[in-house]
Amino acid sequence: MAKKATDIPTPVIRRLSRYLALMQYLCKKNMNWVSSQKVARHLGLTSVTVRQDLKYLDFTGVGKRGYDTTGLKSTLIKFFSADIDNSAIIVGAGHLGQALIQHKEFLTQGFKICAVCDVNPEIIGTKAGPLVVQSTDDLQDIVRENKIQIGIIAVPREEAQQVADQLILAGINGLLNLSPEHLASRRTVPVVDVRMIDSLRELVYKIKKTTGL
């Protein structure tokens, strides 16, 4: 597959996602038009960046008014398939996994948690929000039967790679990795990492810098 017009840089993708969140907010407030400058101010960017980013979508603004918030929202929803209830499984029903199941924002943003599983026999069979915790042994069957697209890895670092391998074998389409482990085999299946500890350390460094040395 050749490099397509759909090949958008990652930083742009992440900003497009933030534009979607902002459009949802502005639409709810009945603001019908927004300028690139206002978007920029809301999100801590420059107006040129915003206009450059929007060029990647087939969505154009209007002369002196700016962008139609409803139209841009719809375009971004389609772009991110945010109207489709992308199915996901959470592996690891510890505190973090449990919190994610209950997290309502996922559903409103187009993600549906269809299943949870864990290795701990003591919690298998118990309820976690609206779901029943299943055994990680059955992980592959669960993914296949429910045609789950996204695997969310919320297990300790030692188990992360093995879980990833199983999910990939079962035919998962992509992985969100909440563990600090770097997952191999990115070639076959895309992986996006959320590294909370690294974010905290980045913060510690920035604090040091601003408070002098």
Next chain:
Amino acid sequence: MAKKATDIPTPVIRRLSRYLALMQYLCKKNMNWVSSQKVARHLGLTSVTVRQDLKYLDFTGVGKRGYDTTGLKSTLIKFFSADIDNSAIIVGAGHLGQALIQHKEFLTQGFKICAVCDVNPEIIGTKAGPLVVQSTDDLQDIVRENKIQIGIIAVPREEAQQVADQLILAGINGLLNLSPEHLASRRTVPVVDVRMIDSLRELVYKIKKTTGL
């Protein structure tokens, strides 16, 4: 304050944090030496990037052996103050906030959750792990009395900015923002964002790209 030698680009900082995690792992496994190439393979980078990054620290490798894992670990621990128990408060004792309190990795990585608070009167006074949930009304006193450095924002988007303002007023040194809201007043206090929904959307885009279209 002029631009210092301590002015390290953010991508480098985040990788340095990952090197620390890797060194902790290698030390536990009693591997005393590691080459830049091995580090690169572990973390999905190139060996040149690793060597360039380590140049920012005052830590040099050895000819044909590579880097001393214990020494590098110590250097990175000092660099990130990871031996100091950086104090933090979690604002928002919902599912996510509760999960973070229980998360043991924070403590092993040098972060100590000293307090939690929430606005919901029904959960104020209840236990959350080893802590008692306090009222957000008392937030400023709690931060001042315990000299808390880091504020972790785990409230819904609508409350995020207000909570941030209070924390900054109380003299917090830095903020970790888990809400999707963009927080203003970055000039005074550094803010690092963890955007889980944006990460999921990034994943959806990458899945689309790899599965064709």
Next chain:
DNA sequence: TAGATTGTTAATCGATTAACAATC
């Protein structure tokens, strides 16, 4: 010594910003 690996300068690549013409 020979070979592997570090350290460093220069080149490349990619993303952001500047400048300005086009448009409503």
Next chain:
DNA sequence: TAGATTGTTAATCGATTAACAATC
């Protein structure tokens, strides 16, 4: 119309990679 705002090309900035000398 005049003014504000978009759209786009070119310039700048910063981060990664390539090349290779230095070192153990």
